[in-house]
Amino acid sequence: MLSKEDNRRLAQLERQLQRDDPEFCARMGGGNFSVSATGRPPLPLFIIAAVLAVISVVFGLVGWWVAGSLVAAWSVATAIASAVRWRRYRNH
Structure with a gap:
């Protein structure tokens, strides 16, 4: 202190x-953490979230429920982060 x-x-x-x-x-x-240096929206995060969602569905179909649920949680966290960054990007 x-x-x-x-x-x-x-x-x-x-x-x-x-x-x-x-x-x-x-x-x-x-204040600029949500916008990249080039001023582009956080599209890679959206792509990563989509890929993780597909992987979690595949794990669920194969029968690996624990791995599928972990990847699904990861996908949701990534989607939330991308939505927050997108919102900040749109406000700038």
């Missing part, structure tokens, strides 16, 4: 950096 003086000094350094190099601050600010 920082002291009051340390917090004040850190805030001062942040303001100075914002004035000196706003482009750097925008890149490092954490």
Whole structure:
């Protein structure tokens, strides 16, 4: 935990950096994680989610229920991540 003086000094350094190099601050600010450097939507995540969904169905048909359910959960997590990134991409 920082002291009051340390917090004040850190805030001062942040303001100075914002004035000196706003482009750097925008890149490092954490707001551009959803959009790639080229400005394209997260299509590879959608493709990965679709492939994982097909693999989980195949595992289920073969009878490997545990593997199928694990891959299905992975597919759902990837689909959710891609939907969140797509939403952020559309808002920019």
